[in-house]
Amino acid sequence: MPTAELPSATPPSTAVPAVDLRGVAVRYGPAKAPVTALEGVTLTVAEGEFVVLVGPSGCGKTTLLRVVAGFEHPTDGTAEVLGAVPSPGRGTGLVFQQPRLFPWRTVGGNLAFALARQGLARTERPARIMELLTLVGLPGFERRRTWELSGGQQQRVAIARALAGTPRLLLLDEPFAALDAITRERLQEELRTLADVTGTTVVFVTHSAEEAVLLGSRVLVMAAEPGRVAAELPIGLERGPHTEVAALRATPEFARLRGELNLALTSAAAGTGEEGQLPPAS
Known part of the structure; x- marks a missing residue:
């Protein structure tokens, strides 16, 4: 070759x-x-x-x-x-080997935190959270607690969080x-x-x-x-x-x-x- x-x-x-x-x-x-x-x-x-x-x-x-x-x-x-x-x-968005999610927040709460850091208005966050969760194959998971998720599901949430700012x-x-x-x-x-x-x-x-x-x-x-x-x-x-x-x-x-x-x-x-x-x- x-x-x-x-x-x-x-x-x-x-x-x-x-x-x-x-x-x-x-x-x-x-x-x-x-x-x-x-x-x-x-x-x-x-x-x-x-x-x-x-x-x-x-x-x-x-x-x-x-x-x-x-x-x-x-x-x-x-x-x-x-x-x-x-x-x-x-x-840029960054995803680590471990998801490093906030265990005291719901899935939606973890994403909302990232969206707030990006300056997205509170009224616009629910729609963006639904969009992100759909993108990673977890629609309807916004009210789930992170400890209720499997390891693969947690890593999907971590990827969604990294994509929150549209990097x-x-x-x-x-x-x-x-x-x-x-x-x-x-x-x-x-x-x-x-x-x-x-x-x-x-x-x-x-x-x-x-x-x-x-x-x-x-x-x-x-x-x-x-x-x-x-x-x-x-x-x-x-x-x-x-x-x-x-x-x-x-x-x-x-x-x-x-x-x-x-x-x-x-x-x-x-x-x-x-x-x-x-x-x-x-």
Whole structure:
């Protein structure tokens, strides 16, 4: 297969990118003995892309996501998100591995809180809450208590909360890692459909090569010591509006892409191979 080149990791587009990182490094600790979480990360994410970051623990995936969200500032390099310096909540929505809902509020109350933070008038919130819950497949759940929901339902509410401000960019940090396989598959389908319907740009972090291929339009493989983008893989799976995850898994193209990504992950974890290139398919 042709190799995929870095360091720019830039999809073909003339539009202003949703995410633009140039030589980003993040270091912690004293200057004499810093811990390098990220080093020399240069990448762009185009509007409407679904980009997946995948790699082993400690490779800087979450740190990179926090830079994009505006919770971390680069030690070196520059970061722009939606044409400006990243700032929490400015055009972005964030979903964590755990839902982090307010247990003393109802489902509707959790969403109302987010809508109030966005400045939506109180009289307009009920209609928007119904719209958001319908979007994530939970119509009529606004009066339910969060502790009455399953883990998958709670994560849907967390996604709805992240969409409350109609973000142009949605950031997700392993949101399905703690779920059972059946619920995870269902939410994978729903998230990909939601992204297609709304046109929201998505950056998604995962440890799973299979999940990365299922969801991404492009996958970036990260390596550690220091944390960096080691390779990228364009995903050309044909997805229709009602394509099921099980159907995608059964295709030869899915098997080929998953195999190539697994090889890239093995190479990145071992620190072997030329940076910016995927290993050849076996």
